[in-house]
Amino acid sequence: MSNQVLMWSLLVLPWLTLFFMKMGDIKRYMPVALFSALTSVLAVELGENLGWFVYGEAAYPLATPLYIILGLNIVTTIWLFSYAYGRFWRYIVIDVALNLGFIYLIHVYLLGGRGLFQEVGITPLTNVLITTLDGALLYGYQLWQEGIFARSERTATTARSGILQPEAAKPLDGDESEDKR
DSSP, X not given: OOHHHHHHHHHHHHHHGGGGSOHHHHHHHHHHHHHHHHHHHHHHHHHHHHTSEEEOOOOTTOSSSHHIIIIXXXXXXXXXXXXXXXXXXXXXXXXXXXXXXXIIIIXXXXXXXTTSEEESSSOXXXXXXXXXXXHHHHHHHHHHHHHTEEEOTTGGGSSOTTOEEEGGGSOOTTOTTSOOO
């Protein structure tokens, strides 16, 4: 398998797994997945500029290693949060296991063996620690993100009672201008 096929597979194939997930979970956890992509891009830029690691090649026509971030990273974040969100210690344990697998199996073994990635000024274990701290930041972001939504009192009696609305849409207690149905 050529390097380009491998890199494009890491970009496209993870997205196909989302067909096995509920649409509600995808919508709920997509913001934290995009925040994960943002923090990962920042970490890659920081790591390259500080000489921690070097990427040998990118998926054509991309100039940076976004194939991992925009594919595997985003989708794995959605799956992790759909499975473990709400139980912090379960989340951390699974996140550490995924980080170890990703750093050692994909970065060091798969990409490193093909000359696509090399850790220079950082050890794989330090890289796992950094990505785990990023995972804790993501968990805090999702807690904050969940706090901006409130259950609508008006739609609570309808068949679609699970709808989340922005906090500003929540009617005030004792508001007389609200329809009483």
